[in-house]
Amino acid sequence: MCCSSFLKIMMFIFNGGIFLAGAVILGVGIWVQVDRSSFLDILDEVEDSSSLSQLANVSYLLIAVGAVLVLIGFLGCCGAIRESKCMLLTFFSIVLIIFLIEVAGAIVLFVFKDVAGELLQELEKNVQKSIKNNYGKENQLTSVWSNTMKELKCCGYRNYTDFTNSPFNSNGLYPAPCCNSTISAEKCNENEAQHSNIDGCFDKLLQLIEDNALVIAGVAMGIAALEIAAMVVSMVLYCKARKDR
Secondary structure, three states: HHHHEEEEHHHHHHHHHHHHHHHHHHHHHHHHHOOOOOHHHHHHHHOOHHHHHHHHHHHHHHHHHHHHHHHHHHHHHHHHHHHHHHHHHHHHHHHHHHHHHHHHHHHHHHHHHHHHHHHHOOHHHHHHHHHHHHHHOOOOHHHHHHHHHHHHOOOOOHHHHHHHHOOOHHHHHHHHHHHHOOOOOOOOOOOHHHHHHHHHOOHHHHHHHHHHHHHHHHHHHHHHHHHHHHHHHHHHHHHHHHHHH
16 A cells, blocks of 8 residues: 555656656747747748748647656646546556657757758848848848847848848948947947947857757656656556556
8 A cells, every 4th residue: 555655756756757757848849839930031032941931840849748658747647646547557658659749859969960060051141141132121121130239149041241242231221230339220330330340140049059959858758767667667556547547
């Protein structure tokens, strides 16, 4: 009886962890879905960016995995409390499938983290061409880039020179984010932009991708450990319930 109670408590703790981790992944997926608009707007203005645009759809995968983990956590807790063989076996089967998917997903995530820089680098010429030809002339592109630079605190794709000879640069000025915050937009000329030396958005985007990949990978590893422990405990409870009946 004491052992059974202990296993139930452990099962409840493990599934509580899975439930919370699922809620975190679900939250990250929703955040990525809401925040991806500016990134997609930039890519829409660039030729040959369809392959990278598809990567933004990872938010749907995160939302789906998060929702399933929340459901699994709830199912595991109920199965442990009621000692339902059906619920425990269903829980074990679903967790095993999710565990295998997570292992495959973790491999893809680590590979993508290394490939992301190459994909962004391939877009460099097309993005710079788009900026030089259209920034300051096309309202949508100008607005998207201005908002992106303001949010990420970056300038151009690589640096301020991306705006040289663009329609916006016809009067010798550069976008305000290309200069230090102490310098007004009316005084952000080439000399000030050069001295400010603001990082390009390429580096910021790459850092953003890498940071998110590490956070997701860390959460996934924690979930995997909880899932293994939960599967072991669920099988012990299942076998015990089977003997008792």
